[in-house]
Amino acid sequence: MTSGLEPGLLSQPNKIEAAEREFSKDVKAGLSAYPKKLASKYFYDKTGDALFQQIMQLPEYYLTKSELDIFQNxxxxxxxxxxxxxxxxxxLDAGDGSKTIHLLRFPEFRLRL
Known part of the structure; x- marks a missing residue:
């Protein structure tokens, strides 16, 4: 795995191998856990963000819908x-602003520049 790694890392094979070992260890531990988990640090590259957006749409992932309901109602x-x-x-969320925007639209919280 090389996406999401620090800049210049591709020219440092030992660091790449260490990052891949850490990722492998984290994935194995997370998938062996109950409930299953994966460290959020792996969600913040472009692919990981897209994956997390899909996870948030799953019926089993009720947190986003519950939080959004609070911000809407x-x-x-x-x-x-x-x-x-x-x-x-x-x-307040994964960085897409889907919940935060409701707060910022409320008159008392309009941004004052």
């Missing part, structure tokens, strides 16, 4: 809990 409740003062917004 309980945004006023969230606003009252956060208040009107400044706050730090941390990315």
């Amino acid at each position: 309980k945004i006023a409740d969230l606003a009252s809990l956060i208040g009107k003062g400044p706050f730090d917004l941390i990315e």
Whole structure:
């Protein structure tokens, strides 16, 4: 596996082999675990992101749908809990903004430049 590796790594075969061993070890451990898991660090290259987007659409992966329901239907409740003062917004999902956008559309949280 070479995608998602640090720049310049292709010219360093020993580091590539070490990264491949680590990946293999992590996958074996994750697939042997119950429930099965895979470290999120492997989802953040282009292929991994596409894979995670597909996983989020599976009926078994209810988290995304539950979180999205909260952001679509309980945004006023969230606003009252956060208040009107400044706050730090941390990315709320896999980086596609599908949940965060609901928060930013709420009038109290419109970006002020």
